[in-house]
Amino acid sequence: MRGVFVGRLMKAGRLRRGMNEFLVLPLIITGVFCVAAVGVALWDTQGSVPALRQVAGSIIPASSVAGFVGVVAASLMTVTSITFSMLLISVQQTSNFLGAVVFDQYLRRRANQFYVGYFIGATAFSFIVFACAGSDSPPVIGAFAALVLTVGSLVMLLLLIHSAVDQMRPECVVNSIHELALRAHEDECLLLMGTRTERRTAVDAEARAVTTRTGGYVVNIDAQRLADVARSAGPEVEMFLPCQLGTYLELGGTIAAIVGVATTDDRFDADTLSAFTLDEARRAEVDSGYSIDQLADIAWMTGTSTQSPFTANAAIHQLRDLIGRWAIIEEQMWDASSEGQEPLPVVYTDGAIERVLRSFGTLLMASFQSRQSDTAALLITSFAHALPRLSSGHHQDELLRSLHAALPSVTQQTESPALMAALAELVDALTTAGRAIHPVQQVQDTLRTATKNLLSDPSTLQGGTSVPEALPTTSTARTET
Numbered sequence: 001m002r003g004v005f006v007g008r009l010m011k012a013g014r015l016r017r018g019m020n021e022f023l024v025l026p027l028i029i030t031g032v033f034c035v036a037a038v039g040v041a042l043w044d045t046q047g048s049v050p051a052l053r054q055v056a057g058s059i060i061p062a063s064s065v066a067g068f069v070g071v072v073a074a075s076l077m078t079v080t081s082i083t084f085s086m087l088l089i090s091v092q093q094t095s096n097f098l099g100a101v102v103f104d105q106y107l108r109r110r111a112n113q114f115y116v117g118y119f120i121g122a123t124a125f126s127f128i129v130f131a132c133a134g135s136d137s138p139p140v141i142g143a144f145a146a147l148v149l150t151v152g153s154l155v156m157l158l159l160l161i162h163s164a165v166d167q168m169r170p171e172c173v174v175n176s177i178h179e180l181a182l183r184a185h186e187d188e189c190l191l192l193m194g195t196r197t198e199r200r201t202a203v204d205a206e207a208r209a210v211t212t213r214t215g216g217y218v219v220n221i222d223a224q225r226l227a228d229v230a231r232s233a234g235p236e237v238e239m240f241l242p243c244q245l246g247t248y249l250e251l252g253g254t255i256a257a258i259v260g261v262a263t264t265d266d267r268f269d270a271d272t273l274s275a276f277t278l279d280e281a282r283r284a285e286v287d288s289g290y291s292i293d294q295l296a297d298i299a300w301m302t303g304t305s306t307q308s309p310f311t312a313n314a315a316i317h318q319l320r321d322l323i324g325r326w327a328i329i330e331e332q333m334w335d336a337s338s339e340g341q342e343p344l345p346v347v348y349t350d351g352a353i354e355r356v357l358r359s360f361g362t363l364l365m366a367s368f369q370s371r372q373s374d375t376a377a378l379l380i381t382s383f384a385h386a387l388p389r390l391s392s393g394h395h396q397d398e399l400l401r402s403l404h405a406a407l408p409s410v411t412q413q414t415e416s417p418a419l420m421a422a423l424a425e426l427v428d429a430l431t432t433a434g435r436a437i438h439p440v441q442q443v444q445d446t447l448r449t450a451t452k453n454l455l456s457d458p459s460t461l462q463g464g465t466s467v468p469e470a471l472p473t474t475s476t477a478r479t480e481t
Contacts, residue, residue: 091106178295238347239257354395
């Protein structure tokens with residue numbers, strides 16, 4: 001039974017995750033330094049290149065090589081330990097403000113990996129040279145190389161300090177996550193372009209549910225392999241995927257449904273499971289939803305506090321940019337699919353846009369805690385800007401559901417100019433799209449009435465006017481007031 005799951009359907013261990021996230025480049029750099037140190041030590045022992053040894057000896061006398069290299073090695077180790085300890089403290093302090101996403105960003109940056117590898121590699125180089133300092137032929141060339149690496153370490157230290165401070169800036173963190181989301185969604189688009197977005201089989205058709213034997217996040221889906229399984233099962237068989245990249249599946253969770261196959265037929269389970277890769281942690285490089293959740297988490301932490309709304313607004317702006325870009329890409333994909341070849345018999349739906357819309361609604365509901373009316377106004381305009389860009393009726397319905405759930409929280413705000421302008425913009429967008437505007441107008445009336453009665457909390461109004469009526473998700477004519 002265990003042999004069925006050997007291969008791709010395995011959870012990566014901590015060491016494997018560490019290698020993927022951080023350790024590969026530092027280990028490679030450290031290994032290169034160690035090999036170079038051994039080569040230089042052998043070179044010195046053989047007394048090769050007398051001219052080079054003479055030049056190096058004029059800078060570092062052979063009699064003081066051992067003491068010099070020992071001091072260099074100890075100093076590099078001390079500086080490395082103190083520097084990275086202070087950096088970890090600064091990262092921890094920033095994470096208290098922006099969330100645990102800071103750790104993830106710090107580990108994934110190539111520059112940080114290079115700096116760590118250089119410092120550790122230079123330290124290892126110096127210790128290897130120091131170990132050879134007691135031979136009959138002192139490692140003069142190695143000592144000179146250690147001196148050069150030490151000077152380089154001081155330069156690297158300046159770059160590291162600036163890089164660490166720059167990476168702790170909120171706008172730098174959210175921009176990095178935004179770029180990561182765009183790169184991850186490019187790979188997801190390749191999966192979407194080759195698969196079906198809607199089922200062609202009947203909803204009540206017989207299907208074999210393939211379940212997992214372990215838990216984890218879906219980090220890879222081989223659509224071609226799933227299509228091969230579906231074709232081998234029959235010409236009318238369709239592979240339906242209820243999960244998406246980044247979805248967490250518990251033990252026994254349904255990972256796929258083979259529509260057109262008997263529920264008791266388990267002949268295709270093994271091949272189906274081999275097309276998926278589960279991991280114990282999400283991978284931001286392949287899962288754009290992970291980056292969306294990180295941006296929403298930053299906006300939540302900073303938008304629900306009494307701190308400046310600058311960071312929350314920066315994260316919201318990046319979410320708005322993502323939904324605008326992906327809406328355009330989705331239209332282009334539909335045009336390409338209508339002119340391209342027949343998609344694979346695999347049904348896969350992308351939930352990135354829906355995830356952003358739900359984040360808008362959740363953040364709008366949370367904004368009343370800090371009474372940041374500017375943040376609430378920005379979120380309302382985000383709904384207004386997204387509505388005309390979403391050509392899919394499904395996406396528009398999801399937008400209205402998220403908006404409807406969050407509208408009652410807007411009545412906790414005050415009638416600020418920015419908030420009222422945002423609500424007016426939302427009314428115009430709903431009118432243009434042919435959607436009901438009465439619930440939004442109720443919110444406007446509630447805020448105006450509260451200001452007229454000099455109430456600090458509009459939700460204290462009597463008569464229940466603070467709670468908007470249900471917002472229909474179907475197209476309706478404009479409601480007259």
